[in-house]
Amino acid sequence: MAAQTTLPAPLVELVEQLAKLPGLGPKSALKVAMTLLEWPRSRADSLGDGILRLRERLCLCSRCAGLSETPVCPVCADPTRRPEELCLVSQWDSVMLLEETAQFGGYYLVLGGLLDPLEGVTPGQLRLDALRARLAEGAVTECILALGATLAAESTASHIKNLLAREFPGVRLTRLAQGIPLGAEVKYVDKETLSQSLRFRQDL
Numbered sequence: 001m002a003a004q005t006t007l008p009a010p011l012v013e014l015v016e017q018l019a020k021l022p023g024l025g026p027k028s029a030l031k032v033a034m035t036l037l038e039w040p041r042s043r044a045d046s047l048g049d050g051i052l053r054l055r056e057r058l059c060l061c062s063r064c065a066g067l068s069e070t071p072v073c074p075v076c077a078d079p080t081r082r083p084e085e086l087c088l089v090s091q092w093d094s095v096m097l098l099e100e101t102a103q104f105g106g107y108y109l110v111l112g113g114l115l116d117p118l119e120g121v122t123p124g125q126l127r128l129d130a131l132r133a134r135l136a137e138g139a140v141t142e143c144i145l146a147l148g149a150t151l152a153a154e155s156t157a158s159h160i161k162n163l164l165a166r167e168f169p170g171v172r173l174t175r176l177a178q179g180i181p182l183g184a185e186v187k188y189v190d191k192e193t194l195s196q197s198l199r200f201r202q203d204l
Contacts, residue, residue, distance in 0.1 A: 013090075048091040065110040065127055066092040075099070075179060078090060083107045088131070088160065089146050090114045090153070094186045098146060101195040106144070106149075114152035115159055123159060131160070135168045145175040148185040174201045184202060 007015070011033055018029035018033045036044055060066070061073035068074075075081065085106025089095055095108050134140060141150070143164065147153035157175060164171050176186070176197035186194070 067186040086143040103198040113153045135143040142172040
């Protein structure tokens, strides 16, 4: 019977941490860890320093909750944008994609996820209080839902529709229109399709 190979404890610890990343299982995590071991020390140190700088230099914007190097991100700090339009997205990476289309001139709010009872994501875990605060300021006349076309997105849209009807009936609610296929997430949609969806958004 062949002897069982035991991995060194530091390698086991790194593999366990890497396996927690999206898209990495234990085998893939081990492959990444072994690759890191083959790198020159300077390259591995540079990667580690980059991860530390990422945590130290980035924060959430106090207005939209997107990633920023400053307390208020450049988009929220731009006085030339349209304050009457507020685009709601689930995560900050959707903001980057929407900005690349150059079709939207309003502001954003990152909800921090989508409602999904099966995954334990409830309304209390989304930034709905931040949404209420923005709408209470009185400048927003239209909320644009850029949440995708998944079941979780539909559930979130329905909840926000009820919230606005109940608390802010004067605010128009629209959603991204044609082009986004059923089951797709905004961050995976190409720029041209996203641009068309923004241009031809519909009332909800």
